[in-house]
Amino acid sequence: MDLTRFQAMSQAVIDGDREAAAALAREALSRGFDAQAAVENGFIPGLQKVGSLWESGEYFLPELLAAAEAMKAAMAVLRPALEAGREAALSLGKVVLGTIEGDIHDIGKNLVGALLSANGFEVVDLGADVKIDRFISAAEETGASIIGLSALLTTTMLGQKRLVEELHSRGIRGKFKVLVGGAPVTQKWADDIGADGYGENALAAVRAAKALTGRE
Amino acid sequence: MTAAVRPKVELLSPGLIDRILQEAWLILEREGVLFENAEARALFRDAGASVDEAGQRVRIGRRLVEACLSRTPESVTLYDRTGEESFRVGGDDVHFDPGSAGTRVVDHRTGRERPPVSEDLVTLARLADALPNFHFQSTGLVASDVPPVLGDSWRVYLALLYSAKPIVTGTFRVEGFGPMRDMLAAARGGPEELRRKPLAIFDACPSPPLKWSHLTSQSLIDSARAGIPSELISMGMTGASSPATIAGTLVQHVVENLAGLVLCQLAAPGAPVIFGGSPSSFDMRKGTTPMGAIETMMIDMAYAQIGKALHLPTHAYMALSDAKTPDAQAGYESGIGAVLAALAGINVVSGPGMLNYESAVSFEKLVIDDEICGMSYRLLEGITPREDPLAEHLFREFKPETQFLTLPHTRKWYRIEHRQSPLPDRDTYDAWVAAGAKDLPERASERVREILEGTPARRPEAGLADELRRIIVDDARRSGVASLPL
Numbered sequence: 001m002d003l004t005r006f007q008a009m010s011q012a013v014i015d016g017d018r019e020a021a022a023a024l025a026r027e028a029l030s031r032g033f034d035a036q037a038a039v040e041n042g043f044i045p046g047l048q049k050v051g052s053l054w055e056s057g058e059y060f061l062p063e064l065l066a067a068a069e070a071m072k073a074a075m076a077v078l079r080p081a082l083e084a085g086r087e088a089a090l091s092l093g094k095v096v097l098g099t100i101e102g103d104i105h106d107i108g109k110n111l112v113g114a115l116l117s118a119n120g121f122e123v124v125d126l127g128a129d130v131k132i133d134r135f136i137s138a139a140e141e142t143g144a145s146i147i148g149l150s151a152l153l154t155t156t157m158l159g160q161k162r163l164v165e166e167l168h169s170r171g172i173r174g175k176f177k178v179l180v181g182g183a184p185v186t187q188k189w190a191d192d193i194g195a196d197g198y199g200e201n202a203l204a205a206v207r208a209a210k211a212l213t214g215r216e
Numbered sequence: 217m218t219a220a221v222r223p224k225v226e227l228l229s230p231g232l233i234d235r236i237l238q239e240a241w242l243i244l245e246r247e248g249v250l251f252e253n254a255e256a257r258a259l260f261r262d263a264g265a266s267v268d269e270a271g272q273r274v275r276i277g278r279r280l281v282e283a284c285l286s287r288t289p290e291s292v293t294l295y296d297r298t299g300e301e302s303f304r305v306g307g308d309d310v311h312f313d314p315g316s317a318g319t320r321v322v323d324h325r326t327g328r329e330r331p332p333v334s335e336d337l338v339t340l341a342r343l344a345d346a347l348p349n350f351h352f353q354s355t356g357l358v359a360s361d362v363p364p365v366l367g368d369s370w371r372v373y374l375a376l377l378y379s380a381k382p383i384v385t386g387t388f389r390v391e392g393f394g395p396m397r398d399m400l401a402a403a404r405g406g407p408e409e410l411r412r413k414p415l416a417i418f419d420a421c422p423s424p425p426l427k428w429s430h431l432t433s434q435s436l437i438d439s440a441r442a443g444i445p446s447e448l449i450s451m452g453m454t455g456a457s458s459p460a461t462i463a464g465t466l467v468q469h470v471v472e473n474l475a476g477l478v479l480c481q482l483a484a485p486g487a488p489v490i491f492g493g494s495p496s497s498f499d500m501r502k503g504t505t506p507m508g509a510i511e512t513m514m515i516d517m518a519y520a521q522i523g524k525a526l527h528l529p530t531h532a533y534m535a536l537s538d539a540k541t542p543d544a545q546a547g548y549e550s551g552i553g554a555v556l557a558a559l560a561g562i563n564v565v566s567g568p569g570m571l572n573y574e575s576a577v578s579f580e581k582l583v584i585d586d587e588i589c590g591m592s593y594r595l596l597e598g599i600t601p602r603e604d605p606l607a608e609h610l611f612r613e614f615k616p617e618t619q620f621l622t623l624p625h626t627r628k629w630y631r632i633e634h635r636q637s638p639l640p641d642r643d644t645y646d647a648w649v650a651a652g653a654k655d656l657p658e659r660a661s662e663r664v665r666e667i668l669e670g671t672p673a674r675r676p677e678a679g680l681a682d683e684l685r686r687i688i689v690d691d692a693r694r695s696g697v698a699s700l701p702l
């Protein structure tokens with residue numbers, strides 16, 4: 001694959017252009033190019049550029065989310081072509097994410113999910129109003145390493161505690177790292193309930209997730 | 217003598233209001249609004265709206281909306297707990313009340329946020345009762361020392377016990393409505409008396425975009441049937457949960473609020489409804505919802521103008537701030553918000569005392585904001601020509617040494633024309649230093665203490681207090697709560 005094609009892939013992510021990203025990915029496959037190279041030399045450098053545009057204050061959330069979407073679109077095309085072991089190496093880990101039962105606030109959770117996936121995590125988004133049981137079964141089924149719980153209400157915050165207790169009572173506490181967040185949630189609450197990590201905002205959530213997977 | 221001109225600001229041209237409404241009619245009829253609540257959908261179906269049961273979607277024709285609008289009272293009158301003092305919510309009347317449902321309180325000793333406990337709710341009720349520029353109180357804090365299942369009714373219990381002012385509140389659970397209504401009815405002497413003289417407003421928020429949740433639909437239905445005014449709190453966040461443009465967000469706001477209004481009227485024709493909201497601009501860097509952004513205030517003023525064009529009472533979350541302490545940002549955001557809300561003639565303005573978006577209450581800020589609200593009311597009184605002639609007669613015997621301080625005209629008018637404001641610093645520099653060089657939060661903190669030590673709470677008589685206790689204890693028992701902190 002030539003340099004300009006890699007550059008076009010980067011650019012599609014930088015522009016947040018989903019269609020272009022997916023089309024470039026399909027084109028790479030149909031021409032028999034290496035999927036791995038497309039990801040590593042094409043799309044990921046785009047994501048890195050987006051990160052630095054964010055850091056420098058040029059990019060805001062809409063650009064960041066659009067880039068994450070473009071990346072996702074490309075990965076959806078390329079994933080089947082990646083060798084199994086290599087795919088895992090590209091992912092920082094799987095996160096099951098959702099808002100606790102009884103709580104429909106999902107904007108913060110969506111932001112966290114978008115930034116996690118933009119940073120290389122594979123996010124299984126269960127949506128809002130999710131039962132404790134569902135979090136656990138989804139985590140087991142997908143082999144996730146992190147369960148991310150969002151709660152915006154003082155009532156539903158308690159669900160975070162219940163989940164930790166439930167993991168204990170099922171004897172699987174050690175299998176998953178529990179990451180908590182949401183406006184009323186604090187580091188102290190996270191400590192009190194024995195969660196593994198806390199993120200005040202979406203960027204902190206990414207930092208915490210990286211710390212939990214030992215990738216930072 | 218002519219009356220004062222009431223200062224007023226409008227942001228929308230009649231043409232733009234019309235365009236917003238036209239698009240709203242179209243969306244209500246074509247896309248419709250989601251209602252999770254089955255009883256709500258049944259009411260819509262019975263009224264001839266097109267209901268997609270599987271998709272929970274209700275499409276509402278303009279004729280039905282207009283029929284419901286014509287049944288909605290143009291104003292609501294709230295009465296305090298004694299039933300004596302009344303407040304018209306309508307026209308261009310403005311009533312400020314503290315902001316709602318804070319999950320944190322700023323501890324004045326440490327200046328840091330902490331979870332509120334029941335004592336803080338008592339303090340809030342007592343301050344709201346004593347501060348003259350809040351016409352209503354609000355259940356502005358959620359107590360962390362009662363289990364969350366009791367969160368909503370416990371707030372109303374303490375509000376009724378420690379302040380006589382009408383209450384702005386809302387449910388957190390469907391089961392919360394019953395005990396809350398029962399306490400209000402007990403305070404009034406019965407459900408029919410409560411209907412005739414409403415004591416509280418219940419807030420209910422649609423879920424943007426274009427959805428009413430099970431809980432909030434039920435609150436609308438239950439409140440309408442009990443004659444309790446519902447405040448419709450659409451809260452788009454520009455570019456996150458509603459269109460990025462202000463005019464676009466207004467379209468969504470109108471659609472959501474009107475769908476809620478129709479539900480209220482279908483549940484009980486003539487039900488009192490207030491066209492409110494808590495929309496916000498969205499910070500595209502921090503992912504937060506700045507209530508102190510000027511665009512937030514512009515959306516508030518504009519939907520209120522549309523509410524007025526529809527002949528409805530109005531409400532907004534203004535006069536609050538995103539700052540974390542009662543600092544200069546808190547002052548300018550709350551001050552600008554209060555003045556603009558007043559100039560827009562918004563009937564119920566919730567927000568004073570609040571910091572950190574809508575999540576924290578500072579008692580010092582409450583005292584400071586009371587002053588801001590007082591200034592805003594004064595602004596609305598406008599400039600009255602007090603005498604005829606206005607001043608010409610004062611200059612008839614004009615001499616260079618004429619002293620206004622000694623004129624009878626001065627003594628006659630200065631108290632009426634000018635507010636006395638003990639809170640702001642109006643000392644000379646030396647006097648300020650001599651008095652301890654205190655800044656505004658320090659002086660406000662002293663005022664908080666003065667009120668708490670010097671102004672007794674307006675408690676209900678023993679019979680009512682017992683009855684309220686019986687209702688809350690009963691609710692606690694049914695909710696599986698074994699003990700109460702107060």
Ligand code: B12
Pocket residue numbers: 102103104105106107108109111112148149150151152153154155179180181182183184198199200201202203204205208316317318319358386387388419420421422423424429431432451457502503504505572573574575
């Ligand atoms: C928007 C909003 C709504 C919208 C939600 C729309 C939606 N689709 O999400 C609607 C209108 C539906 C709504 C409804 C209600 N709301 Co509301 N709502 C808000 C509001 C104004 C903003 C929330 C928001 O989206 N913020 C922006 C996002 C980006 O921030 P965030 O959610 O905090 O997320 C960030 C961090 O917390 C963190 N994070 C979030 N999740 C996670 C997860 C992990 C794992 C990690 C690490 C980090 C993390 O990262 C995020 C990104 O930076 C807040 C006030 C506030 N400022 O918090 C009230 C607020 C949360 N709501 C409140 C209330 C009371 C309600 C209602 C009960 C009101 C009612 N009676 O109708 C209902 C409840 C419905 C329900 N069952 O859930 C109260 C809660 C009080 C309490 N005691 O708990 C608040 C605090 C407002 C108030 N003071 O009254 N609400």
